[in-house]
Amino acid sequence: MLKRKNSLKILDKTSKAKIIIKKLKKENKNIPIILVPTMGALHQGHLSLIKKAEKYNGIIIVSIFVNPIQFNDKNDLKNYPNTLRADIEKLKELGVDYLFLPTVKDIFNSSFQTTVSVNELQKFLCGKHRPGHFNGVSTIVLKLFNIINPDIAVFGRKDFQQLAIIKRMVIDLNLDIKILEGEIIREESGLALSSRNKLLTKKNYEIAQNIYQGLMFIRSEFKKGKKSSVQLKRLLVTFYQSKGIRNIEYINIVDRNSLIDSKTVRTGNIIAVAIKLGKIRLIDNLKF
Amino acid sequence: MLKRKNSLKILDKTSKAKIIIKKLKKENKNIPIILVPTMGALHQGHLSLIKKAEKYNGIIIVSIFVNPIQFNDKNDLKNYPNTLRADIEKLKELGVDYLFLPTVKDIFNSSFQTTVSVNELQKFLCGKHRPGHFNGVSTIVLKLFNIINPDIAVFGRKDFQQLAIIKRMVIDLNLDIKILEGEIIREESGLALSSRNKLLTKKNYEIAQNIYQGLMFIRSEFKKGKKSSVQLKRLLVTFYQSKGIRNIEYINIVDRNSLIDSKTVRTGNIIAVAIKLGKIRLIDNLKF
Numbered sequence: 001m002l003k004r005k006n007s008l009k010i011l012d013k014t015s016k017a018k019i020i021i022k023k024l025k026k027e028n029k030n031i032p033i034i035l036v037p038t039m040g041a042l043h044q045g046h047l048s049l050i051k052k053a054e055k056y057n058g059i060i061i062v063s064i065f066v067n068p069i070q071f072n073d074k075n076d077l078k079n080y081p082n083t084l085r086a087d088i089e090k091l092k093e094l095g096v097d098y099l100f101l102p103t104v105k106d107i108f109n110s111s112f113q114t115t116v117s118v119n120e121l122q123k124f125l126c127g128k129h130r131p132g133h134f135n136g137v138s139t140i141v142l143k144l145f146n147i148i149n150p151d152i153a154v155f156g157r158k159d160f161q162q163l164a165i166i167k168r169m170v171i172d173l174n175l176d177i178k179i180l181e182g183e184i185i186r187e188e189s190g191l192a193l194s195s196r197n198k199l200l201t202k203k204n205y206e207i208a209q210n211i212y213q214g215l216m217f218i219r220s221e222f223k224k225g226k227k228s229s230v231q232l233k234r235l236l237v238t239f240y241q242s243k244g245i246r247n248i249e250y251i252n253i254v255d256r257n258s259l260i261d262s263k264t265v266r267t268g269n270i271i272a273v274a275i276k277l278g279k280i281r282l283i284d285n286l287k288f
Numbered sequence: 289m290l291k292r293k294n295s296l297k298i299l300d301k302t303s304k305a306k307i308i309i310k311k312l313k314k315e316n317k318n319i320p321i322i323l324v325p326t327m328g329a330l331h332q333g334h335l336s337l338i339k340k341a342e343k344y345n346g347i348i349i350v351s352i353f354v355n356p357i358q359f360n361d362k363n364d365l366k367n368y369p370n371t372l373r374a375d376i377e378k379l380k381e382l383g384v385d386y387l388f389l390p391t392v393k394d395i396f397n398s399s400f401q402t403t404v405s406v407n408e409l410q411k412f413l414c415g416k417h418r419p420g421h422f423n424g425v426s427t428i429v430l431k432l433f434n435i436i437n438p439d440i441a442v443f444g445r446k447d448f449q450q451l452a453i454i455k456r457m458v459i460d461l462n463l464d465i466k467i468l469e470g471e472i473i474r475e476e477s478g479l480a481l482s483s484r485n486k487l488l489t490k491k492n493y494e495i496a497q498n499i500y501q502g503l504m505f506i507r508s509e510f511k512k513g514k515k516s517s518v519q520l521k522r523l524l525v526t527f528y529q530s531k532g533i534r535n536i537e538y539i540n541i542v543d544r545n546s547l548i549d550s551k552t553v554r555t556g557n558i559i560a561v562a563i564k565l566g567k568i569r570l571i572d573n574l575k576f
Contacts, residue, residue, distance in 0.1 A: 014462065113408040114426075114460035120401040138402075146462040172402035174302065174434040 008092045011061075011100045014107065014147050020098070021149055024059055032058035035150035037141060040064040041081040041195035042090050045185040049154040050094050052182050061148055062091055063100040065107065070136030075279065081195050100148065107143065116142050118165045118172070124259040125161045125272055126283065129249050137162055138169050145177060156182040158192050160272060160285045164259060184284070186212060192284045204277035210243035215271055215286040222288050227265050229253045240275070249274035249281065256287070296380045299349075299388045302395065302435050308386070309437055312347055320346035323438035325429060328352040329369040329483035330378050333473040337442040338382050340470050349436055350379055351388040353395065358424030363567065369483050388436060395431065404430050406453045406460070412547040413449045413560055414571065417537050425450055426457050433465060444470040446480050448560060448573045452547060472572070474500060480572045492565035498531035503559055503574040510576050515553050517541045528563065537562035537569065544575070 011017040024033065034053040038046050046062075053060050064087060071077035091099055115135050121127070122134035145153065155163045167179050185193045190212035200208060218236050226232055233251045240248060253262050253271045262269050265288060272285040299305040312321065322341040326334050330352075341348050352375060359365035372389075379387055403423050409415070410422035433441065443451050455467050473481045478500035488496060506524050514520055521539045528536060541550050541559045550557050553576060560573040 018462075018464070109459070111456070112460050113406055114457055115405045115407060116461075117403045117405065118401055119403060143460075143462050146464075168399070169402055171397070172400050172431075173404075174306075174431050176306070176434075 009098050017100050032151035034058040034060050034152040035148045036062045036154045037144050038064055039066045040087050041083050042087045043193045045193040048185050049182040053154050059097045061098040062096050067140040070133050072130045072133050115139055118168050121165045121259055134165055152178045154180040158184045196280050199280050207244045211284050214239045229263050229265050245275050247276035297386050305388050320439035322346040322348050322440040323436045324350045324442045325432050326352055327354045328375050329371050330375045331481045333481040336473050337470040341442050347385045349386040350384050355428040358421050360418045360421050403427055406456050409453045409547055440466045442468040446472045484568050487568050495532045499572050502527045517551050517553050533563050535564035
């Protein structure tokens with residue numbers, strides 16, 4: 001049996017990780033390897049993904065890698081929170097087996113030049129506003145998949161477009177990886193947990209509470225009978241403005257698979273928003 | 289031990305191939321799986337790749353798939369030779385274990401939308417003249433790698449840029465696949481074998497003999513002391529024109545790894561050419 005608790009082992013090199021994982025696969029033939037990819041600054045959202053992974057009785061490998069090629073905004077990369085010591089403690093407490101913690105140089109050697117693009121799904125929502133972001137995501141996720149060779153990988157639903165893109169990539173590239181989806185974890189106020197929340201000013205943190213409240217309000221309007229996407233989106237703009245949210249990057253109501261805008265909103269559609277508070281960009285979404 | 293001779297099994301579906309290969313991997317733990325990807329119309333060039341593969345005492349899987357997304361020219365795709373019955377006979381004679389023979393629909397489902405790009409290396413040579421071609425190549429090769437899960441894959445040196453791109457992709461995407469390189473196989477005249485040779489008119493077939501003769505001539509001029517790339521390329525243009533080759537797509541002398549043009553030619557550089565005879569495009573290359 002696998003040891004749990006305090007047995008976290010750190011794999012700090014790709015080459016080392018590959019050797020260890022080959023060995024694990026040989027020795028534990030019927031035990032799945034489960035990857036939880038993160039950029040660190042772990043919060044309850046990440047931890048819930050790990051708890052989800054634990055149900056599969058596998059070997060759990062969490063990766064922490066702040067992937068430079070998915071940051072279209074240099075300041076966002078520079079300011080991305082780093083809480084490695086605390087992260088490691090959390091992973092130990094949860095009984096995670098391995099932490100894959102590579103350097104940027106190890107992941108991207110100087111001649112690196114390959115891009116994976118999921119061409120259609122990345123045209124919408126965040127993809128429209130963060131040029132190159134999803135190419136960076138697909139590419140690093142494929143690399144992590146090839147390094148760790150997991151049977152299962154877990155992604156959260158907050159990055160709803162990311163999840164759709166990764167699921168599509170897995171099919172399109174004939175990968176044998178089961179993708180698990182983790183629910184959005186929220187504060188009591190409803191604010192979706194995000195590593196970027198801690199970068200908000202106190203005032204903007206207060207304002208941010210309204211992001212989710214707005215989504216809930218729109219869903220209740222939908223349930224009362226309003227089906228026009230244009231009308232619902234306008235209602236949300238008005239709601240947000242009344243709460244001091246002025247910089248709305250997008251509000252879209254989309255088909256959850258194709259990510260194409262719904263004109264007439266249906267049950268199962270997703271309302272997705274990105275807003276900016278100061279320099280901090282936050283996203284959230286809710287299923288109708 | 290593995291049976292040889294006449295035991296060719298055909299895998300006509302991706303899902304079937306995946307199941308069989310998983311079984312093979314379980315049952316034959318230390319025997320490598322070797323993939324030889326082709327587009328059919330097999331000639332001695334392909335067969336030499338298979339013979340190269342045989343030295344590794346593995347399970348040999350040849351794929352035949354005329355990949356539509358790597359054809360930038362619709363007529364080239366339409367006219368690409370198909371000699372499947374003869375191909376199968378040749379594979380049986382060589383004792384190939386499996387033929388992976390999927391349909392286009394099986395490989396590219398209707399929502400398929402993912403592209404793999406090796407961004408720098410595809411800017412040169414054929415990549416410059418066949419927009420999208422190498423994206424199509426990298427994407428299908430990665431898919432074949434993920435379906436067949438080979439330990440070793442074999443590619444010919446005639447598609448010298450393709451080989452460079454695939455080797456780069458394997459490194460960049462952290463794949464555990466050893467790439468074997470097959471020499472260019474030539475007719476007695478020196479003409480490089482190509483499935484497209486059989487599409488040439490009799491007259492153009494005669495003219496095509498001079499492609500390689502020209503490369504040999506330039507190499508001998510280099511060995512006599514001419515080191516200027518511009519001068520050597522001019523000599524080759526004059527040589528080709530004197531032999532009735534009028535449509536030269538490119539002549540480049542490049543570094544074999546970066547594919548960047550050499551101004552001063554060095555031992556180890558590659559001279560690569562693409563010429564058109566009628567509607568048929570032929571490539572060849574030679575190492576200095």
